Amino acid sequence: MTTSSPRPLFTATVAVAVCHLCEDQAPADDEPAVTLRPAHGSPRPVRLCARCRSIRPGRDRGELVADDWTWAFLEREVTALGRDHGAGRWLPYRDELHWAQNLHTATWTQSTVEHALRDAEPHVSTGRLVHVVEPLPRLLALVNDGDPALRTLRRFLNNITAGPA
């Protein structure tokens, strides 16, 4: 028979701070905060999770830039659509899939993605897929095609275009 100490009812509470960008992971305590500069009021330090800190588009700067928010929005939307796709709640129809395949195989620059968005058929352009891709051209002003900031979207496009073998 083994003895084990009883599980404590309460674990020691460390300050539960959520990541200022993605809001769902506890940032590491020992990392320096980044600066948030609101339109009103004075700049203040905020904490980020390790993931956001390492792959946000403005990661080389000690402060949050507008593109970091754009990126966080894109991540959230892509993750939600990926979840719905996995659960079968959202499935691309033929034209949408075709659009996704073209985007997936293209080299992403601001102009190629802008063209793809502009040239989407009206019923593709009002769909959820185009909606999640809309912030991409802005991010491509700051990061390139293979940047880790775009990995979630890349993986998502890979998943939805892979299809049954």
Ligand SMILES: [Zn+2]
């Ligand atoms: Zn985060």
